[in-house]
Amino acid sequence: MKKNVQRILLSLMVSSILLTACNNRTNEENTSSEENLTTHQSSKQGVTADESNNGDSQDSTLDNEGSDAMEDIRIKLTFNNQEVIVNMDDNPTSKDFLSLLPLTLTFEDYAGTEKISYPSDKLSTEEAPSGIDPAVGDFTYYAPWGNLAIYYKDFGYSNGLIKLGEIESGIEKLENLNGDFTVEIEKMD
Numbered sequence: 473m474k475k476n477v478q479r480i481l482l483s484l485m486v487s488s489i490l491l492t493a494c495n496n497r498t499n500e501e502n503t504s505s506e507e508n509l510t511t512h513q514s515s516k517q518g519v520t521a522d523e524s525n526n527g528d529s530q531d532s533t534l535d536n537e538g539s540d541a542m543e544d545i546r547i548k549l550t551f552n553n554q555e556v557i558v559n560m561d562d563n564p565t566s567k568d569f570l571s572l573l574p575l576t577l578t579f580e581d582y583a584g585t586e587k588i589s590y591p592s593d594k595l596s597t598e599e600a601p602s603g604i605d606p607a608v609g610d611f612t613y614y615a616p617w618g619n620l621a622i623y624y625k626d627f628g629y630s631n632g633l634i635k636l637g638e639i640e641s642g643i644e645k646l647e648n649l650n651g652d653f654t655v656e657i658e659k660m661d
Contacts, residue, residue, distance in 0.1 A: 556642035
């Protein structure tokens with residue numbers, strides 16, 4: 473009987489050790505997966521895993537700096553010795569457009585409401601809404617056709633339309649243009 477009790481105790485100890493070892497391995501795998509996820513999410517935001525683990529206050533500072541920086545980005549459209557200033561929105565499509573600058577494009581009138589042009593590259597539609605109802609002065613991208621559109625008259629909701637920014641000054645200069653015109657687009661300092 474004593475040998476049976478010893479065998480049972482030995483079996484319990486071995487089982488306990490094995491379960492503890494398995495549990496540690498599972499915890500290590502979970503921790504590794506969480507670290508990989510954190511690293512992946514942080515790298516998408518331009519932050520290293522070490523920076524993302526330094527506390528909430530640093531994370532909120534980085535988020536605020538990123539959004540402030542994007543809010544301050546403006547572009548200049550130059551044509552016929554005129555300038556139009558656009559304040560860019562903070563979205564992936566706007567950022568993709570900014571990466572193409574400087575650009576020289578030919579714009580044309582479309583439907584008496586907007587000036588359009590076709591950049592050579594399609595822009596990202598990541599995180600884009602299904603569409604918007606543009607307002608006068610909106611600088612947009614129409615994903616189905618791959619064109620930029622600057623609205624100088626009111627227009628209704630459009631599927632596939634993504635707002636890139638809003639004209640800060642000079643919309644009246646576009647409204648009165650007839651025919652095709654060449655525009656130089658560049659980021660402002």
